[in-house]
Amino acid sequence: MRLGEIDHTDLLRHEGVDRLDEICREWGIFVLRNHPIARADCEAMLGQMAGFFARPLEEKRRCERSDANPWGYYDRELTKNIRDWKEIFDFGPVAGGSIPRWPEGDVEFRSVAEDFYGACERIALDIVRALALALGTEVEGMLRAFDHHTSYLRMNAYPLCEAPSPAETPTGPPQGHFAISHHSDAGAVTVLLHDGNDGLQVEKGGRWHDISVERGSLVINLGDVMQVWSNDRYRAPLHRVLASRSRVRLSAPFFLNPGFETDYAPLVPLGEGEAPRYRSINWGEFRAARAAGDYANVGQEVQIEDFRLPAENQER
Numbered sequence: 001m002r003l004g005e006i007d008h009t010d011l012l013r014h015e016g017v018d019r020l021d022e023i024c025r026e027w028g029i030f031v032l033r034n035h036p037i038a039r040a041d042c043e044a045m046l047g048q049m050a051g052f053f054a055r056p057l058e059e060k061r062r063c064e065r066s067d068a069n070p071w072g073y074y075d076r077e078l079t080k081n082i083r084d085w086k087e088i089f090d091f092g093p094v095a096g097g098s099i100p101r102w103p104e105g106d107v108e109f110r111s112v113a114e115d116f117y118g119a120c121e122r123i124a125l126d127i128v129r130a131l132a133l134a135l136g137t138e139v140e141g142m143l144r145a146f147d148h149h150t151s152y153l154r155m156n157a158y159p160l161c162e163a164p165s166p167a168e169t170p171t172g173p174p175q176g177h178f179a180i181s182h183h184s185d186a187g188a189v190t191v192l193l194h195d196g197n198d199g200l201q202v203e204k205g206g207r208w209h210d211i212s213v214e215r216g217s218l219v220i221n222l223g224d225v226m227q228v229w230s231n232d233r234y235r236a237p238l239h240r241v242l243a244s245r246s247r248v249r250l251s252a253p254f255f256l257n258p259g260f261e262t263d264y265a266p267l268v269p270l271g272e273g274e275a276p277r278y279r280s281i282n283w284g285e286f287r288a289a290r291a292a293g294d295y296a297n298v299g300q301e302v303q304i305e306d307f308r309l310p311a312e313n314q315e316r
Helices: 008-012 017-026 039-053 057-063 107-135 139-146 224-229 283-292
Strands: 005-007 029-033 072-074 087-091 152-158 178-183 189-194 200-204 207-210 218-222 239-242 249-256
Touching: 005 008, 005 017, 008 017, 008 107, 017 029, 017 107, 039 087, 039 107, 039 152, 039 189, 039 249, 057 072, 057 087, 107 139, 107 152, 107 189, 107 218, 107 249
Parallel strands: 005 029
Antiparallel strands: 029 218, 072 087, 087 152, 152 249, 178 239, 189 218, 189 249, 200 207, 200 239
16 A cells, blocks of 8 residues: 655645644645655664664674663564564663663764765654644644653564564464564654565554665654544554565654653634543653563553543533
């Protein structure tokens, strides 16, 4: 399936907001066209990722992340309490015990990754501004949540798998292996650099749809924070990644996340007969609970549904 497209330059001119509103209500995911990241910079990012993940395992583990420091390399992450078929490298801001860990002596890898992080950060905030306009809420009020944001860039490598789960596998535990099991992103907006290889699937209407995009494309999807802010006007799409027995795949998502101190609840102007559908959520507490499940089986994973108000409280 080909995703709908939004032109970045239109959003900067405050045009295309109606189209953005329509596609976010319907799918919550789209391809961003005419964005400011040059194709050569996208290729540089993909090339640096390929070089890093091709290194020997013991070398990659010299910059491995830990429970105390989430930035660095890891190859044993869980989604829905099931181990993913992937390797990752994460980095983000210095905050608390979070300190970026880089391959020793590889100046170019760090430079390319940091430049790409900055470009994705600017694009994600452009999208937040446009979404605030589409929702009719105060732009600066929404942006304040990111004054001291906890966003991060993830590099994904999906190695070959001898027993991949079939594309038509229903939602739930896999028959074989998924590269990443079904989930929605916890933050506000995700900016994903794609290498052009198929594997990404999005759920809608009880069906899983294969997503095909060109190499170097930027795919944007909304996260749980935006779903809460929009009071369910927008959906954070459920998605997953298929493993493959024939093709290695790379991707680089940038997750725009609020500051740890941020409390978020519905922001949209509520019409007659409409009430908030969520109680206030603290990002720091929510993110810590979700991250705990990356390392170990913690049972039921925390979701925004845990903060949904009872139906009777949503009626006036």
